[in-house]
Amino acid sequence: xxxxxxxxALRYAPAILLGRAARVAARLRKPGGGSAVPGLVxxxxxxxxxxxxxxxxxxxxxxxxxxSGKSTTTKMLVALLEAHGRRVFTNPSTANISQGLSSALLxxxxxxxxxxxxxxxxxxxxxxxxxIAPRLSPRLVVLTNVMTDQIDRFFDSERVVAxxxxxxxxxxxxxxxxxDDAMLEELVAELxxxxxxxxxxxxxxxxxxxxxxxxxxxxxxxxxxHGTRVEAARGRTATIEVGGTALTVTLxxxxxxxxxxxxxxxxxxxxxxxEAFDPELxxxxxxxxxxxxxxxxxxxxxxxxxxxxxxxxxxVQNPASFQLNVDALDAGIDQVLVAMGSDVRDPGYFxxxxxxxxxxxxxVSGSKASELALLLAYQGVEIDALEPDIPTAIDAFLALPEPxxxxxxIIFTADPMRRTRAHLGLRS
Amino acid sequence: xxxxxxxxxxxxxxxGDAQNALxxxxxxxxxxxxxxxxxxxxGDRPPAEAPAAIVIGSSVDSELPALRAELVGFATALSxxxxxxxxxxxxxxxxxxxSHGIQLGTAAADFIEGFGVFPGRAQPLPARASGExxxxxxxxxxxxxxxxxxxxxVPDDASAFGAVVRGTGNDSRSEGSRTGSAIxxxxxxxxxxxxxxxxxxxxxxxxxDRYGADSHEATRVDSFAAAARGAILAQLDLPxx
Numbered sequence: 001x002x003x004x005x006x007x008x009a010l011r012y013a014p015a016i017l018l019g020r021a022a023r024v025a026a027r028l029r030k031p032g033g034g035s036a037v038p039g040l041v042x043x044x045x046x047x048x049x050x051x052x053x054x055x056x057x058x059x060x061x062x063x064x065x066x067x068s069g070k071s072t073t074t075k076m077l078v079a080l081l082e083a084h085g086r087r088v089f090t091n092p093s094t095a096n097i098s099q100g101l102s103s104a105l106l107x108x109x110x111x112x113x114x115x116x117x118x119x120x121x122x123x124x125x126x127x128x129x130x131x132i133a134p135r136l137s138p139r140l141v142v143l144t145n146v147m148t149d150q151i152d153r154f155f156d157s158e159r160v161v162a163x164x165x166x167x168x169x170x171x172x173x174x175x176x177x178x179x180d181d182a183m184l185e186e187l188v189a190e191l192x193x194x195x196x197x198x199x200x201x202x203x204x205x206x207x208x209x210x211x212x213x214x215x216x217x218x219x220x221x222x223x224x225x226h227g228t229r230v231e232a233a234r235g236r237t238a239t240i241e242v243g244g245t246a247l248t249v250t251l252x253x254x255x256x257x258x259x260x261x262x263x264x265x266x267x268x269x270x271x272x273x274x275e276a277f278d279p280e281l282x283x284x285x286x287x288x289x290x291x292x293x294x295x296x297x298x299x300x301x302x303x304x305x306x307x308x309x310x311x312x313x314x315x316v317q318n319p320a321s322f323q324l325n326v327d328a329l330d331a332g333i334d335q336v337l338v339a340m341g342s343d344v345r346d347p348g349y350f351x352x353x354x355x356x357x358x359x360x361x362x363x364v365s366g367s368k369a370s371e372l373a374l375l376l377a378y379q380g381v382e383i384d385a386l387e388p389d390i391p392t393a394i395d396a397f398l399a400l401p402e403p404x405x406x407x408x409x410i411i412f413t414a415d416p417m418r419r420t421r422a423h424l425g426l427r428s
Numbered sequence: 429x430x431x432x433x434x435x436x437x438x439x440x441x442x443x444g445d446a447q448n449a450l451x452x453x454x455x456x457x458x459x460x461x462x463x464x465x466x467x468x469x470x471g472d473r474p475p476a477e478a479p480a481a482i483v484i485g486s487s488v489d490s491e492l493p494a495l496r497a498e499l500v501g502f503a504t505a506l507s508x509x510x511x512x513x514x515x516x517x518x519x520x521x522x523x524x525x526x527s528h529g530i531q532l533g534t535a536a537a538d539f540i541e542g543f544g545v546f547p548g549r550a551q552p553l554p555a556r557a558s559g560e561x562x563x564x565x566x567x568x569x570x571x572x573x574x575x576x577x578x579x580x581x582v583p584d585d586a587s588a589f590g591a592v593v594r595g596t597g598n599d600s601r602s603e604g605s606r607t608g609s610a611i612x613x614x615x616x617x618x619x620x621x622x623x624x625x626x627x628x629x630x631x632x633x634x635x636x637d638r639y640g641a642d643s644h645e646a647t648r649v650d651s652f653a654a655a656a657r658g659a660i661l662a663q664l665d666l667p668x669x
Binding site for chain 2: 157158345346347348349350351352367368369371373374375377378379386
């Protein structure tokens with residue numbers, strides 16, 4: 001691979017310096033904020049900056065995309081590659097748009113336009129990914145699934161597939177794809193000749209245990225036979241077969257979707273590392289991962305009286321993840337707070353979710369609390385209190401006596417999650 | 429026990445529209461009326477006994493031909509039931525297929541014939557309509573979410589479901605269609621939960637004086653609905669009604 005000569009790449013130096021200045025200015029205005037602004041500045045001044053830097057990695061670029069599971073899969077793949085000694089550049093999952101990505105690159109880029117890492121693993125949502133894909137040449141693209149998701153922007157699954165196709169078509173070596181997703185199977189069947197397709201998926205037994213399937217818009221008729229396959233998933237323990245070796249993997253949190261994400265990451269790591277891939281090391285690495293964001297994260301926070309309280313955070317971002325997470329709740333769970341915020345434009349979208357397992361919600365919160373309360377109440381979930389204000393709701397919830405069974409559990413969408421973390425002084 | 433029919437919940441619940449049948453069933457139960465919430469599946473035969481109420485939700489566009497094929501066997505029964513005064517709520521593509529038809533593109537061949545319960549036809553909008561939709565209908569001011577690429581041409585204003593206050597609906601002026609006991613609308617999702625006045629009108633049409641909306645449960649849930657509507661209207665800077 002030829003690397004861009006310094007003379008060529010240095011043309012971005014002024015833009016890089018300006019972007020950094022914008023970053024400093026943004027931070028001065030709003031501490032901790034303004035993460036997309038510097039990228040915006042650079043993209044405006046030097047639109048070629050992003051593709052140019054992303055072409056400069058010795059071992060190439062990997063793009064992870066799909067409707068859900070992107071963040072977890074990306075984090076797992078990065079950890080696997082790092083465990084195998086690779087230096088990886090990745091984007092923070094909150095910055096999966098081109099401005100955010102350029103901002104993240106600015107943090108690390110040298111003035112000659114290169115980054116001190118062997119390869120880049122980037123999470124991209126299908127919309128922005130498809131927009132910048134024509135200017136990228138990823139070595140490998142990972143496709144997680146197609147869910148009827150993000151109604152505001154894409155509406156139906158066909159449009160999601162069309163966007164994913166734009167990204168997958170750019171793969172130069174291989175596409176790692178979910179073999180249980182019928183729409184992805186149709187997509188990979190039409191990839192250009194010469195691009196390898198590696199599949200991951202679950203066994204027939206694992207699929208049969210999911211009362212509502214795995215959340216894909218359409219599930220393939222048959223299970224993957226060649227590839228990386230989840231053979232069993234119980235609580236936080238999964239058995240994943242990788243290249244003929246059955247591995248016992250401890251997942252970062254409960255739920256078969258984490259097992260599928262781990263299978264995706266392992267299939268991608270194996271594809272990238274070839275002979276160097278060490279299955280045992282991979283299993284150990286996954287076991288040491290902290291949960292991505294808040295999904296299933298158990299943490300100890302200060303209670304209203306200053307005492308320590310253990311809570312479980314469950315982040316739900318679409319109906320499929322809401323359903324999977326509700327199904328994974330312990331039966332008879334005692335204390336649950338559910339919150340929906342301004343990130344959900346159309347709460348009606350969540351009505352197909354069967355929420356009855358929640359049983360009783362101590363508090364319903366967030367700016368969309370009343371709409372969420374309607375959904376819960378019509379399915380017979382008891383509601384003790386409605387408190388749209390997150391800090392007030394969180395304080396009242398933490399002040400409840402120790403739960404009779406299970407942990408205090410907070411199920412929230414992205415906006416109340418950020419407000420909760422900010423209120424509790426947790427890193428986000 | 430009277431049935432509340434929920435059509436093809438696997439295909440017609442993309443936006444939670446099919447759950448309006450749950451809303452009707454729960455409100456009837458809270459009023460002390462025994463009802464069966466019955467999911468109608470493709471290939472089923474229409475029940476011999478007329479149902480208490482019918483809910484037909486919306487599919488994604490690519491499933492329109494399949495949905496039409498599955499509805500064919502119910503077309504006569506649906507027309508008969510509406511003629512007999514059975515309340516029906518149809519949303520999105522379900523509404524469109526019960527009209528005279530759907531103009532998909534500009535070519536004459538891009539037309540899907542409907543079942544003719546509602547007068548008028550669906551045709552493409554200049555741009556996708558996505559956001560809050562507020563309309564004034566006979567029962568009052570109703571609020572919901574719309575997300576569709578086609579509008580609807582009504583033969584006359586009298587056959588529209590209501591007048592648009594905010595959003596697009598049929599054509600930024602009128603919204604949906606009403607014929608006898610049948611309502612067709614672009615309001616996705618749990619429109620009956622958010623606007624209990626509509627649910628109560630349907631249940632009164634179904635059960636007459638036996639139905640009352642003053643149960644403890646309905647009162648509590650309707651306070652959530654009032655708060656949700658209030659928040660949306662306040663955000664749009666609109667009066668409550």
